[in-house]
Amino acid sequence: MNVSQSFKLALKSLRTSKMRAFLTMLGIVIGVAAVIVIISLGNGLTDMVEQQVEKVGITQMYAYAWGRGDGTTLNLDPQQMYDLIEAHPDVFDGVTPWVGAGSGVRRDGAEFEKTKIYGVSEAMYRPETGTTLDGNTLSRGRYLQYVDVARRQKVCVIGAWLEQEAFRGDALGKELTIGGVPYTVVGVLAREREEMTEGGSDDVVYIPYENALELTGSRNVTLYQVMAVSRDTVSQGKALIADMMQNFYQDKDAYYIETMLESVNMINAMMGVAMAVLVAIAAISLLVGGIGIMNIMLVSVTERTREIGIRKSLGAKRRDIRSQFLIEAGTTSAMGGLIGILLGCLLATGIGSVLGGMLLEQLGTSGITFNATPTLGAILVSFGVSVGIGVLFGYLPANKAAKLNPIDALRYE
């Protein structure tokens, strides 16, 4: 007996008992839908993280140089860092000291106490790409330049929020006061967030790093932002900086190097584990669905014992009977799989748009989207798995049917 015949027969027997067929495939429907939803949301999240990282830059590293604590004069000179970076142009793309100098600026008597002040060097900005190491761009003016940093000039680059609030949208050439010292605004950054807030990432001031050091009363740069040439040179770069620091401090606890790549890899790995766990839980539903199919197929074999006897008396071989029931089980679970895929895609889109909206609102970063669309691979695998489950769990009942003795089967009432 050929496959298409069995297939038609299977569809026929599904049609004749729709309610039973639906209940039988319900487990598979739920399982497949759950797997699709989880994979879709997971893909959406991964994609979102990827976008965010793309924006910030996957090649970023942060080198912390804390030193060995109080009572030591062993301080890393920024020049040592510059030398290392310059010595390896194939590995590093740039470096800037990064000095957090608290917050609070004044303008015309008005105080903006939440405005964050950072000290950086001119290397924070790359004229060739027109972006800062953070991935931001200038909307007006220029960035800090070598002379500003070398001569500790009192100039600054400000964020979009500060320009809007403190200068009514026109800050170029005007002054604000930081720690009692007037600074001239030479550049304004493009807005980073859709909704700018006080104290947010658009409420910032960048000044030459040595000026910032003065503000903090410290003489040491303890954080450098370093860019690697590409993803592939990140770990090499990390090793180079670590070697230099180790040589200098002779103390493992005096420094620490964090790379964006490692953080992202860790996030991805954690999300991968979380997703695997969720998918495994959803897969239990598939297992239960498979057992449901096996149960109903066993009932079906008993109910149709006489039919099996008739077919055998007419010349059906074991494999004919077995394939008939296997195809029936496979068809049932495949239909369940199809319905589950449909349901899963609908749910993923629905949940994705609600959840994605909430997530993006919270992150507030512009230019990032969240799409919980299932991949073709996930759909194909789910379909394959559901057919596989049908065949796997259908095998026992089908084999039972195939082994029935024709005489007993014919006499069965």
Added chain:
Amino acid sequence: MAHLIELNNVYKIYPMGSEEVHALDGVSFAIDRGEFVAIVGQSGSGKSTAMNIIGCLDVPTSGTYHLGGVDVSTMEDDRQAEIRNKMLGFVFQQYNLIPKLTVRENVELPLLYAGVSAEERRQRAVQALERVGLADKQKNLPNQLSGGQQQRVSIARALAGKPSVILADEPTGALDSRTGREVLDFLQKLNAEGDTVVLITHDNSIARKAKRIIRLQDGRVIYDGDAADPRAVVRSGDEGEEAGT
């Protein structure tokens, strides 16, 4: 030429607790092509066991059974299925049609298992239905037909595979006497047209429609000969009792 059906000293022994039941106790007979034979016996005489063995649904405990010159008594399951498919056409008491298949699909079943192409299956099924006068019912479901019609469909199914033997097991058992007679007339007609028919029954009046009677009692052949012979219907013991099956 060899006989079409040849049973030689066939035993079928079932263990029943500590005892053994000899359903067939050394049965030998032969049936040739074109014969119309009734195997008659009371319930428990062994006629059902004989029918199972002739029908390749069961194998003898000992002895040999040749069908069409081939020893089928030791064949395994699937080989027997093949023999049933190619050489035997069954007509059962309960018609044994599959209720969710149409009349034509039911008739096509043996051809399906024989691997006949869809087009040829359809043609041969329609031919077989024409032969039993039910070609116009081919799209109906079995339960839309009367008992007599259903039995004719099952005869058409038996014919569709062009078998060497038509094996009818109490074919009139579920029918009223008029339609029962029609079915018997039809089997006679088939035999007249050259088909070999083996009829299994407990009923003497039905058995007499055959040309030859083999009477079984307690697993042994007690009469084998012309159906017209008065001895064919004389039974030793329990005269008049008509046990079922």
